[in-house]
Amino acid sequence: MQSLKAAILGMGMGVPQKVLTNFDLEKIVDTSDEWITERTGIKERRILEDGENITEYAIKAAKEALTSAKVSPEELGLIICATVTPQYIIPSMAVMVQDGIGAKNAGAFDLSATCSGFIYGLALAESFIKSKPETKVLVIGAEALSRKTNWQDRTICVLLGDGAGAAVVGKSTEPEKSGIMDFTLGADGSYWELLTLRGGGSCYPPFDERLPKDEYYIKMKGREVFKVATRMMEKLAVEILERNGFGPKDIDLLVPHQANLRIIEYLRERLGLPKEKVFVNINKYGNTSAASIPLALYEAEKEGKLKKGDLVLLVAFGGGFTYGSMLLRW
Numbered sequence: 001m002q003s004l005k006a007a008i009l010g011m012g013m014g015v016p017q018k019v020l021t022n023f024d025l026e027k028i029v030d031t032s033d034e035w036i037t038e039r040t041g042i043k044e045r046r047i048l049e050d051g052e053n054i055t056e057y058a059i060k061a062a063k064e065a066l067t068s069a070k071v072s073p074e075e076l077g078l079i080i081c082a083t084v085t086p087q088y089i090i091p092s093m094a095v096m097v098q099d100g101i102g103a104k105n106a107g108a109f110d111l112s113a114t115c116s117g118f119i120y121g122l123a124l125a126e127s128f129i130k131s132k133p134e135t136k137v138l139v140i141g142a143e144a145l146s147r148k149t150n151w152q153d154r155t156i157c158v159l160l161g162d163g164a165g166a167a168v169v170g171k172s173t174e175p176e177k178s179g180i181m182d183f184t185l186g187a188d189g190s191y192w193e194l195l196t197l198r199g200g201g202s203c204y205p206p207f208d209e210r211l212p213k214d215e216y217y218i219k220m221k222g223r224e225v226f227k228v229a230t231r232m233m234e235k236l237a238v239e240i241l242e243r244n245g246f247g248p249k250d251i252d253l254l255v256p257h258q259a260n261l262r263i264i265e266y267l268r269e270r271l272g273l274p275k276e277k278v279f280v281n282i283n284k285y286g287n288t289s290a291a292s293i294p295l296a297l298y299e300a301e302k303e304g305k306l307k308k309g310d311l312v313l314l315v316a317f318g319g320g321f322t323y324g325s326m327l328l329r330w
């Protein structure tokens with residue numbers, strides 16, 4: 001029995017007000033509400049207005065998480081911001097949050113691991129708490145994917161959305177009953193060409209004529225991603241459960257990355273879980289990459305689907321590929 005465990009002490013969220021429905025998209029590209037709903041489960045997504053920045057929503061989520069955890073900004077020793085769409089390259093989003101919430105004693109950095117970023121962040125926070133048990137870590141997943149979306153490309157623009165979720169992680173006061181139990185982090189870079197955003201990287205100077213204009217937006221080979229994702233999600237879930245002596249029936253709530261309802265449904269069926277044990281909010285937000293899991297955890301708790309002591313399984317995969325799973329007691 002472990003005497004020291006890290007646990008999520010409080011959560012917060014922040015999403016733009018502007019809602020973009022499938023019917024709105026029908027007016028922009030050759031698509032339909034029927035196609036999007038059937039193939040992805042998405043009905044609407046949140047999109048930043050012109051002049052807004054995702055950092056303000058990350059700050060909103062962070063403040064709510066701190067209030068909920070009853071932790072002051074000064075108690076934070078580290079801020080990790082998982083994002084592939086920071087407001088700027090320099091400075092990082094994490095330092096802007098650090099300034100925005102007045103976390104005078106915290107180190108801060110951005111973490112780039114696409115849709116698995118929040119699980120990566122939680123795993124790092126857990127390790128940090130184990131070496132400095134009296135400190136607290138703020139983990140944020142925040143994305144402004146709409147700013148890197150080609151609105152002429154129907155294969156991608158119907159999928160993505162903007163938002164931010166945050167968690168304060170600290171020492172569990174009841175390590176036998178609550179806290180992070182185990183995690184897996186992984187990557188397989190051989191799949192990198194399936195999901196890319198090459199423009200803006202250091203390979204080409206800005207506006208380099210050699211790089212086609214659409215490379216300044218997220219590009220994806222959706223069908224291929226789908227195949228790998230379904231395989232990977234199942235493997236991750238089964239392995240972490242077995243390693244900890246559990247079976248699918250022991251899970252109280254599965255919170256998967258919200259990339260496509262069909263991927264989530266495939267996983268649910270393979271694990272033999274009833275619908276009420278799998279949290280889904282992709283219908284409201286689309287795929288928000290690193291923000292997807294914290295937004296789902298936040299709403300699951302608010303809706304009363306997460307209770308103290310529940311066994312929770314998080315599973316995610318994303319461009320790269322990166323992947324991660326985490327088992328915790330809420």
Ligand code: ACO
Pocket residue numbers: 030031032035036039040114115154155156158195218220222223224225226229259260287289317318319
């Ligand atoms: N509206 C209408 N038709 C469309 C649209 C659209 N928005 N997009 C594609 N189609 C058409 C295609 O052109 C194709 O037509 P064709 O049969 O005449 O050639 C047909 O629909 C089927 O296309 P597929 O690509 O085979 O559709 P699929 O069922 O695979 O669904 C989707 C596509 C939703 C992208 C799916 O493959 C998927 O979800 N993939 C995984 C995405 C994902 O999980 N990404 C993860 C990470 S994202 C990140 O990291 C930021």
